[in-house]
Amino acid sequence: MPTTPATAKDPEQTEETTDRSAVRTLLRLWPYVRPVRVRLFSAAFVAVLASCVGLVIPLVLKWMVDGPVADRDPAGVWLGALYLLLLGFAEALLFGLRRWLVARPLAGVEAAMRADLYRHLQRLPVAFHDRWASGQLLSRGTTDLMLLRMFLAFPLTFLLVNGVTIVVGVIIMLLQDWSLGLVILGPAIPVMVTCVVFEKRYAKVARRAQDQVGDLTTVVEESVLGIRIIKGFGRHRSQARAFRELSRTLRGTELRKAGLLATIWGVIVTLPEVAIGAALVLGAVQVADGELSAGTLVAFLSTALALRWPVDSIGFLLAMSQEAATATERYFEVMDQEPEEPTAAPATATTAVGDSSGLQFHDVRFRYPDAPKDSPPVLDHIDLHIRPGESMALVGATGSGKTTLTALVPRLHEVTSGRITLDGEDITHMSREELRSKVAVAFEEPTLFSAAVGDNVLMGAEDTAGTAELRRALAVAQADFVYALPQGTDTQVGEQGHSLSGGQRQRLALARAVVGRPRFLVLDDPLSALDVHTEAAVEAALRDVLADTTALIVAHRPSTVLLADRVALLSGGRIAAVGTHHELLRTNAEYAHLMAGTEEAAR
Secondary structure (H helix, E strand, O other): OOOOHHHHOOHHHHHHHHOOOHHHHHHHHHHHHHHHHHHHHHHHHHHHHHHHHHHHHHHHHHHHHHHHHOOOOHHHHHHHHHHHHHHHHHHHHHHHHHHHHHHHHHHHHHHHHHHHHHHHHHHOOHHHHHHOOHHHHHHHHOHHHHHHHHHHHOHHHHHHHHHHHHHHHHHHHHHHOHHHHHHHHOOHHHHHHHHHHHHHHHHHHHHHHHHHHHHHHHHHHHHHHOHHHHHHOOOHHHHHHHHHHHHHHHHHHHHHHHHHHHHHHHHHHHHHHHHHHHHHHHHHHHHHOOOOOHHHHHHHHHHHHHOHHHHHHHHHHHHHHHHHHHHHHHHHHHHOOOOOOOOOOOOOOOOOOOOOOOEEEEEEEEOOOOOOOOOOOOEEEEEEEEOOOOEEEEEEOOOOOHHHHHHHOOOOOOOOEEEEEEOOEEHHHOOHHHHHHHEEEEOOOOOOOOOEHHHHHHOOOOOOOOHHHHHHHHHHOOOHHHHHOOOHHHOEOOHHHOOOOHHHHHHHHHHHHHOOOOOEEEEEOOOOOOOHHHHHHHHHHHHHHHOOOEEEEEOOOHHHHOOOOEEEEEEOOEEEEEEOHHHHHHHOHHHHHHHHHHHHHHO
16 A cells, blocks of 8 residues: 555654644645635625624614614614614625625636646656555545635635724724723733644644545545455455544544634633623623713624624634645645656757667666665666567566566656667657657556546547547457447446456557557556467467567567567566577576466466
8 A cells, every 4th residue: 555645754844844834835825816816805805894894783783872762762763773774784795795706716716726736646757656645645636625715715814804803893892992992802812822822733633634534535445446355355344444443543633623623712702701791790880880871882792792703713714724724735745746847858969870779778777766775776787679670578577677667668767877769769858748659558457447448448549540540459459349348439448447357458458559550569468367369369460560560568478478579588677688589498597487487377
């Protein structure tokens, strides 16, 4: 199982990430927000205006109590009621307008970020995908982006709106009566200290929870994709146990988040309520002594009560902001990864064409990027020349580096040193698009997509390829079984192609490799899942294809080796011998032993 980013990171780097300013992290969203900034700023202005309209209501109440109510004027009371109704309607209308202003643009921001993430994932090297668990990537593209959209829609605006509302409300209360205003301001310092402590602690717990969601997503995905293995070996209980343990861990983290949120809410709600109660008692005494009008006390308390939601929501908004900061951090952890260069590297020297044409490895060495520096290379001093139109079989024991060597040709991995040339041109001097248009690959483990059979095969051809090319490729791969499927080549094969047998999937993968008539063909044991008769038929059809292309074929069976003009023996990461099949059988004991073993296994 691939290492998840949460455990793959350096501990010091994780701590540094956790302590990073949430504001600085969230500012990285600005390039996505900039195109819709006018509507967002308009929405914020409308929301501030709506809150300020709400603060006018206590002033109308003061006028009503000290005026029409005190004067026993029913007409004035009805007029005041009309004012209150209009203010309430205006406040509701403004908040509705704010929601309309942000809904469409923020959905667009989320879609743009998701598209950029998907596009970037396609450009990241294979080594990145080898290290990262797929569940972690899925959670970043779904849960994390949903949190960011929610943050931009609500907390981002209301942190500003509520801040302005509190400041304006406090000014109004101080103007009404400064002594009562100071009583209300009493809890301000303890609330701010609580918010600072809460923000630091909640940031760490939020990061831990979102990483655990990624781990849980990985387990679910692997269980679904590997359901046949789980059922076949009766491992459903152990998988369920692993899922329960991760779920229990995530539950504990979420409860920790809930505990922190309950603590800050307890402080933020209790202290202002106590202050309002104290102001009520003190204000009532002042009214009784004639030092304060009843209308002023009503206006003051109404303003204080109007500020309850802006104050009470601080904890909730801070929590959502921290989760959004963590989501932003996780999103850009992927986006900051270095992608494959889209263009060719500048040529430093000109390689003469001639005996260097075809496919050639020049003193190639390869070590995986995350391997220890003192570890031996997987491939060491590889020198191999496959002449134009020649087929070379690559043979070696398990773990000798055959698959790794084939992955270097289409640059799924980059050579550590040395170079690979196609018709004399260094592959690093070609753009990847150009290189991969010349080289077609078929892997031992075929991957099919949830699409039609024809679409899966034509993925290996130009966009202009049609029915003729599809039929030819299916014939070469002996994949005529597709015509018996319910909708023929339009039949959907389902996720991972599990509705087909292993041999059928492998034949479709081979058809995909040959459909574009590539100049260079790299086949990684493409016939391993076929029965003897089907293999013979495929090999017979492949001979015509191989006659017009330069091919490197990883082979384990003698029958596959016989497809090739020559054979290269890979041993211990080096090319140990090159020759025809019969020459190596006579002169190389290791090769003879490998072939004898495969023949014995075939029997």
